[in-house]
Amino acid sequence: MGRILSTSNGVAGVILLTIVLTAALFGPWIAPYDPQLFHSQARLQGPSATHWLGTDQFGRDLLSRILNGAPSTVLFGMGATSLGVCAGTVIGVIAGVAGGRTDGVIMRILDGMLAMPELLFTLLIVTFLGGGTLQALLAVGVAFTPGMARIARSAVLSVRTREYVLAARARGESRSWIVLREVLPNAIGPIIVEATIRVSFAIMIGATLGFLGLGAQPPSTEWGLMVSEARQFMFRNPWGVIIPGIAIAMTAMGFNLFGDALRDAFDPKRSL
Amino acid sequence: MNLSYLIRRLVAVLVVMAIVTVAVFAITNVLPGNAALMILGENATAQNLAALERQLGLDRPLLVQYFDWVSGVVRGDLGMSLRLGLPVAEVVGSAFINSMWLAGLALAAVTVISIPLGALAAIKRGTVYDTGIGVFSYVGTALPEFVTATLLLVLFASPANPIFPAGGFADPMEDFGLFLTHAALPVATLGLVLMAHISRQVRSEMSEVLSSDYVRAARIKGLSERRVIWRHTLPNSMAPAVAVISLDIGYLLGGIIVVEEIFAWPGLGRLLIYALQNRDLPVIQAITLVLAVVYALSNLISDLVIAKLDPRVRYG
């Protein structure tokens, strides 16, 4: 952690993440109003004393809606990424450890899946699943799997030939023991770094799906959906689109910066 | 770089295409509703629906529909759009050209701007320029396209401040100037993330090269700084930049979907969303095919270019 905080990237990332995670953990409780309650006399207003960030087209308080949407946004990003990481790591480790034919077949399939641009892939899957937060989460997780699998595989491959692994094999340890005790702990570094950075992409894709109407559905307080609903009133009250947009950007940047700092911390030889 | 490698890569592209078409066909047919239902909407009595399904050939068994389509593609006939009643080739073709204009302009603008930007940041390492460009690239990658697009619209296309048109399209063949004003904001949106990626990559690569022994030797030899940069550093830093550009083609292909939707640009992205909503299978198939091929080919081309630029890379 010390090394992370030593770079300006790291500091910025930690600050942003702290803000975002605080909102995610405590948001719904510290929100001043019910996020779904209409204040029909005060619609489409900018920031004011009573509504610090203004109101939307139904007269709902924007600050409360942002705070209310924080946990689901962050959870979406982490959930989708975890899904991709778990599935991808399993597949990648299998490919890396097994080698030979298995490895070859798995790589071909992964290449095929990677041949499709990520957003397009996610779009097709989520259309197939019918739209909705859970479906979007699954779609993003599935779309992340091939990329994570490749990272896991190359991490495994680079560890495979290290001395401690060779020593363990010479000792006669079982395959699974080696994987669990020697390979995984050392390969986990790059995986975690990649995962942290991917959380920011997951959040952005989730917001995009919400924006396109394929992710979270009204009256959810998902931030991408908030932008999409506010677009019609964009020229009457631009705060409706600016505020959720900034929230998304802050969150994505926080995870991005933190992930970069993590990468630097793990591998001090890399200079940026 | 030999011929057999090239051929193997091209075959791989064909295989990918085949897999993609089967997958898309399967997915779309599992979706609830079909093109006939979408055409009739809430006017769909059971009778009308059945009649239209017969007319569109949707009542045939799935395998028959698929092979019918494949045999058409092989002959160069992409079929008829179910929703629009026009040949798919025509519909997708004109959309493709419009998207290529957008993507091409974005790539060109980005390359012209971000390579010098990244180089500048590397040269002026540790200064305000460097930090500024660093911040810019982080913010750029953290903003989803729809946020950037909306912010640009609020800033530059609102009725109070109509510097640019708020979306839409003008034919570049008819009025290139007008076309450019319509293209300005979408290109800026797409370009922002690209610029962030590429300038970052150029900066990082150039930094490494600048501090390498090779450059130190050139400096010791007494070569001017300008010579060091132009003749020795830049060419060697380009390979990763090209790699990033090719990765970004993938991002571009996804990004145009959202950008075209917001700016009402009549390209492949908009058409795909429309086709998905209306279950227009022949159009969906054609578009995913085109996108997959473009992506695969661009990967291939960038691999070739990298090999040319960086003699250390060998393919067998």
Add this chain to the structure above:
Amino acid sequence: MNFLTLKRRHVLMGLAATTALPSISFAQSGQPVSGGTLKISHSTRIATLNPLSLSGPAEYPCIDMLYSRLTRIGFDSQPHPDLAESWVASPDATEFTFTLRAGVTFHDGTPLTADDVVATYQAILNPDIPAAATSVLNMIDTVEALDELTVRFTLSSPFADLPFSTAHANACILSRSALDDLTGLETRVNGTGPFKLETYDSARIVRMVKNDNYFVRGRPYLDAVEMLLFPDLAAETANFLSGTTDVMLTVQQADFERIAGSPGIGGQRVNSGRYVCVVMRQDAEPWNDVRVRKALAKAVDRQLLVDILLEGLGRPAYDSIVAPELQYATDKPEIAYDPEGARALLAEAGYPDGISVTMVASDRPAIRSQTAIVMQQTAAAAGFNLDIQTMPHDTYLANVWRKGPFYIGYWGMQPTIDATYNLLLTSEAAYQDSEWKNEEFDALIQAGRSTTDEAERARIYAEAQTLELAETPYIVPFYEDVLTANRDNTNSWQVAPISRYFYIENVWLDS
């Protein structure tokens, strides 16, 4: 109702006389001049030009310009002569004879004859050809050409409103030869309308030019009309305000005040019977109990919906799908927002702790999910715990429409009470989705269409509407106004409340 003219109206003669248009104020500056190209912007794609089956909001103005029908609904929501100069009905309303205008030609020069009319109606009634007008014409037994200019319809059951049905927006008259190539109808047009098709690019523009041989002398005034697609509302608005387009076909409630208030622009707001309805499936609990339905009716704040969703551009409705403008429509008593009363009714019906239900809303048009969101809030105080589920329109059409127990519907205005009720509420209605099937109601509707006596019809329809209000088969919270806008240089641009008839041949541009 003028009883002196009742006798003549018994035989439902339509005459080629000019009829007074209702007073919708529009700027009229002097005498019409010929020339110019009218540019109309719209935000939904014109996916097809096949008049038999199309349903897109931007497609209707096109076929109103390119084709003609036997009769045509005017701005007064009454049928007027179009291709038919006059018509006569038998006293029992089972036989109608239409006399066509002489000298009408299709765009390719071939003459219009009764045979083309016969061919068109046979196609509409053909079960193998998808046609939207079938549901209002299915009482037709035979269509025959008595001579070159006379067509006779023989009906299997009496139907006094046939001239309304022949004015159905999708009942455009096609030539017999055009009907041989149904796929060609999607992209090619050979009609009798005031404009001819020049360019059809569904992604951007549909351009139509003046038909010099249009059967109304001196019309159209315009040289050409262009329909320009702007799928993004912000882009459409910006282009309209900057002068690139002359007419904005549909204006969203959110922008109407701003647009109408812009210099050089006039907004138009037409009261219409377009409505959102809450569909409650009544063959299962809880909606089979009329008390539960009435409780929900009390849990809706109608004025709030008009204020917030429609920005005041609409009228509260009180659970009848009959628009107030229709002939024989009765006044409906107001239903106030009364959460206490709703709670009491629910308790009476056996739900003392309230009800939890899932309400489905499609995302197209957006007003469905917006209505659901507002209802969720207002109904909570009344004991209804609504869980809103929004979904893409394609999923809704396939999985929920006419299948789900509780969802939001959206319907346009029909020209008659008969058409309105036969769409949804009779037991054999084409789009029945509430499972409210009432024999007494069916009998009333059947009786209403079988007689031409106006006083009798008024009495019958009044009874039907009373029955509808007693049973509350749907919750109808409001009627939307039709909103459109045009630049000051555009004269006589109007949209009918039924928003499928535009009379663009009367539009002219300042020189």
